[in-house]
């Protein structure tokens with residue numbers, strides 16, 4: 001094992017961010033703006049050079065919560081150009097015409113945005129600052145919590161990299177190596193729960209002359225009570241379609257074994273979508289079936305230097321469209337706390353643990369409930385009636 005490497009530049013050790021995903025890249029920008037040297041270590045290759053994210057959600061719903069955190073680092077205009085506003089849920093019932101259930105009041109909307117496009121913008125913005133460096137294909141394998149030292153595996157060189165940090169931020173997602181180290185510390189609270197349902201990504205192509213084949217400015221839902229299909233628009237006029245369904249049972253991923261099974265299921269359950277999905281069976285068998293996990297833990301920090309945020313601290317199921325938004329808000333909140341505590345990292349990360357936990361847990365609960373609302377309640381006549389009343 002090599003010796004601990006001090007930061008090569010002058011002064012303090014760097015801020016070390018584990019994970020160059022959405023939260024890690026945004027946090028790198030925040031920390032660089034505070035004047036810290038920042039080293040970001042990402043387990044996967046550089047997505048700007050290599051397609052690495054097959055099977056993860058291709059687009060995401062970005063809401064005011066996330067936009068606010070992006071606006072605070074000057075990215076609102078650039079991000080808005082990448083967004084497609086979705087003014088409501090377009091419900092595709094089994095019988096009858098699709099109908100729009102507006103989100104909130106007139107003028108209120110959420111946005112569809114490309115995960116890769118947004119992550120690349122964040123990386124490019126961070127890297128444009130001299131004091132930020134990204135290292136790819138170098139996963140974190142261990143952390144010395146008391147010393148604030150992270151251990152990485154440089155696969156290309158076959159070397160162990162050991163890096164001391166002034167603040168070590170684990171933004172390494174739901175299966176976080178930093179959190180796994182926290183879990184082995186004393187009196188650490190941790191729970192994880194998988195849904196019995198999973199998801200698979202499919203697609204609707206662009207129409208002739210690059211036209212959108214279904215309403216562009218809506219989040220489409222085909223609610224079928226025990227399962228559902230959704231579709232979010234992309235800038236190239238395609239839609240990313242996601243099927244959420246049980247892994248096992250009579251109506252399940254397990255039951256769809258052959259292309260004929262898949263065709264029959266889609267023809268029966270989602271006939272209007274099926275008519276627009278020429279690559280359905282190829283997509284279905286090429287793309288993985290993803291699992292959906294909720295993670296709750298406490299605290300989000302250890303000692304004076306180590307902390308986690310984003311999915312590493314509070315992974316939620318995607319039905320409230322708030323996982324990324326909450327992760328971005330974490331970055332905003334941590335920056336505010338560093339400001340409030342006059343740059344004292346120990347006090348700021350302890351405050352982050354205390355002040356963020358209830359909000360993160362609340363998002364997790366709302367997300368679990370919203371699966372029922374999206375796949376079932378939105379299709380009930382009472383729900384449609386109640387929504388109309390609410391808008392009067």
Ligand code: FAD
Nearest residue numbers: 019021022023043061140172173310311318321323324325
């Ligand atoms: P991640 O995006 O998971 O990034 C973690 C990064 O850390 C990755 O780049 C990973 O490679 C890296 N990494 C992992 N381990 C290591 C290691 N040991 N060392 C170094 N690097 C490591 N959220 C929304 O707000 N709106 C939505 O519409 C939405 N839709 C979703 C749909 C689906 C199907 C799913 C699964 C999720 C959805 N989410 C949505 C949630 C959202 O994807 C996450 O909340 C968000 O990606 C969290 O960002 P993060 O940076 O914390 O984690």
